[in-house]
Amino acid sequence: MPNHHYTGSCHCGTVKFTVDTSLDKTITCDCSMCNRAGTILAFVPEGQFTLLSGEESLTNYQFNKKRIDHLFCKICGIKPFGRGKDDAGNSMIAVNVRCLDGVDTQTLNPQHYNGKDL
Numbered sequence: 517m518p519n520h521h522y523t524g525s526c527h528c529g530t531v532k533f534t535v536d537t538s539l540d541k542t543i544t545c546d547c548s549m550c551n552r553a554g555t556i557l558a559f560v561p562e563g564q565f566t567l568l569s570g571e572e573s574l575t576n577y578q579f580n581k582k583r584i585d586h587l588f589c590k591i592c593g594i595k596p597f598g599r600g601k602d603d604a605g606n607s608m609i610a611v612n613v614r615c616l617d618g619v620d621t622q623t624l625n626p627q628h629y630n631g632k633d634l
Contacts, residue, residue: 519564524616526589526596531570533597535560535611542613542624547631549579549586553595555612556626562607565597584610 518538525532537560544556570589577586584600596615602608613619 522616522619524596524611526570526592526594526615528589528592528594530573530591531589531594531596532568534566534568535609535616536564537611539613539619539624542626543629544626545629545631547580550631553612554614555595556614556621556624558611558613559602560609560611562599562609565609565611 519536520538522535522537523532524535535558537558539558542556542558544550550557573590574587575590577588578584579586584598586595586598588595594612594615596612598610600608600610613624614621
């Protein structure tokens, strides 16, 4: 499945971004953070993601092994994306697919990820 260009934002629109990705490989995670938030995630290399606005309105939360920057909008509390590294040390963005414009999440088939046991 080819990459598509998506726009996305937090709820209030302060944090805006674009991402080039295919949504054929999305995940749902059962860790305490993702399970409570109900996120559907797509992971992309940092170069496929552009933050357009709102960097100053993001706040970071880390837990467990503190390897992922869980970023939230300070105004509305929504987590549109996170930053981390893949197993090879490359910078990655975990995009919350629910924050992308025009995506019908009912058409996705996310794979389950067992984050609870990490």
